[in-house]
Amino acid sequence: MVAIVTGAAGGIGRAIVRRLMADGRVVIGLDIAFHEPSDADAVYSCDLTDHGAARATMTRITNERGIPTVLVNNAGYHAVTPFLELPMEQLEKTVAVNVLAPFHLAQLFARTLIAAGKPGAIVNMASISGEIGSTACDYAASKAAVINLTKSWSRDLAPHGVRVNAVSPGLIKAGMGLRLTEAHVERFSSMTSLKRLGDPKEIAEVVAFLASNRASYMTGANGGI
DSSP states (O other): OEEEEESTTSHHHHHHHHHHHHTTOEEEEEESOOSSOOOSSEEEEOOTTSHHHHHHHHHHHHHHHOOEEEEEEOOOOOOOOOGGGOOHHHHHHHHIIIIIHHHHHHHHHHHHHHHHTOOEEEEEEOOTHHHHOOSSHHHHHHHHHHHHHHHHHHHHHGGGTEEEEEEEOOSBSSGGGGGOOHHHHHHHHHTSTTSSOBOHHHHHHHHHHHHSGGGTTOOSOEEEO
């Protein structure tokens, strides 16, 4: 059972890789660069906004590792810039990384699965910002798109046995969450029901569940964390 995890070099990505491997999957990690060793069975450096490179990488994975049956679209880009100061270049990059890249990869993945007559699962990484908005409006809009794509793809792919779900984390102790001041951590924690930041392992558990047969009757769902 081959699974692909994008954004595998980040904190959440590493946790997802480890958790899927614990389920006995052959896990392929994708990222634009790997600065530290990865636990994944294999890693491929790829700029997923380069659609030709993404296509070539998917072909290479299929030829070298077999047909993947799980895709975790975890890679993302997040820069906090107020709306009135937001340059178009940043908006375009956010959309390219957070919307167009996972769209294209999911399309390649689904076409490969359907051609082989295999069932599978896609798990998209959305964000609570995609539901409630954010001062990083480009990021929030891109994640709202991911949530809607999840629901739309689930309808298109259900007849082929491919499930599509999303996870919408709040602030997690990884990436931007590690760069916050203590005051910001306290502020954001106070806004959550559990009064704390999330842990990457907690996200990975949800992803592993959605990717597994334990969620065999779940598709089109968006889980907020």
